[in-house]
Amino acid sequence: MENYWLMAYKSLKQDLAILEEDFKRYKRDYTLLDAIEKQNEELDALLRSKGIQVQSGRDVR
Amino acid sequence: MKEPTRDLKAPASLGTNNAIEHWTAAEKIRIKLSLPLEFAERLKRFIADKGLFADDALPVLIEYGLDSQDECTLERLRQERDKDLPKIDSKHAVLRFQAYQYFMINQAITMKLNISLEINRRLKALCKANGLLDISARDEWDGWGHEIVDELFKRYVFTNKA
Numbered sequence: 001m002e003n004y005w006l007m008a009y010k011s012l013k014q015d016l017a018i019l020e021e022d023f024k025r026y027k028r029d030y031t032l033l034d035a036i037e038k039q040n041e042e043l044d045a046l047l048r049s050k051g052i053q054v055q056s057g058r059d060v061r
Numbered sequence: 062m063k064e065p066t067r068d069l070k071a072p073a074s075l076g077t078n079n080a081i082e083h084w085t086a087a088e089k090i091r092i093k094l095s096l097p098l099e100f101a102e103r104l105k106r107f108i109a110d111k112g113l114f115a116d117d118a119l120p121v122l123i124e125y126g127l128d129s130q131d132e133c134t135l136e137r138l139r140q141e142r143d144k145d146l147p148k149i150d151s152k153h154a155v156l157r158f159q160a161y162q163y164f165m166i167n168q169a170i171t172m173k174l175n176i177s178l179e180i181n182r183r184l185k186a187l188c189k190a191n192g193l194l195d196i197s198a199r200d201e202w203d204g205w206g207h208e209i210v211d212e213l214f215k216r217y218v219f220t221n222k223a
């Protein structure tokens with residue numbers, strides 16, 4: 001039984017390696033997805049500050 | 062008993078199905094075992110007693126059977142576990158929570174990604190037309206087509222990973 005839990009420990013290490021890969025991918029995606037949202041807010045504010053009519057994000061469409 | 066369907070070389074995941082999901086078809090094999098009924102019943106009881114799923118436990122038990130022939134490997138692993146288990150366990154828990162947080166945020170943003178990208182393109186065009194933005198300025202997502210958006214939807218929306 002003791003050896004069984006050693007194998008379970010090996011599985012935990014493997015899970016951790018997979019989790020680290022997932023975490024890096026999720027973080028990288030978040031950086032890009034969040035940047036799109038932030039840029040939309042910045043461009044919207046920039047246009048408004050110049051007096052260019054942008055009623056809302058959807059109105060730009 | 063459900064028949065095992067795992068790669069004998071790779072240990073199974075306990076508690077989560079992460080390892081299973083990450084094995085591609087090329088990385089796993091399906092095996093069909095014929096077992097004496099009495100042994101199968103003992104195995105079934107053992108797995109149920111430990112509160113595990115047969116799919117998770119059987120590959121581990123098989124690997125344990127193979128590795129138990131190598132006492133040096135087991136001893137090394139035992140020493141490593143005694144030293145590192147608390148650290149790995151807490152790191153696993155923290156990383157799992159952080160990955161979950163990113164996953165959920167990404168899921169919410171991805172669900173409105175098509176609209177956000179469309180708005181982004183229109184806003185940029187408007188800014189460029191008014192001389193507020195360098196015409197040559199480009200961001201990574203400017204070139205995103207359906208393939209990348211679909212990939213993100215598959216990763217964050219059409220999945221049961223959360």
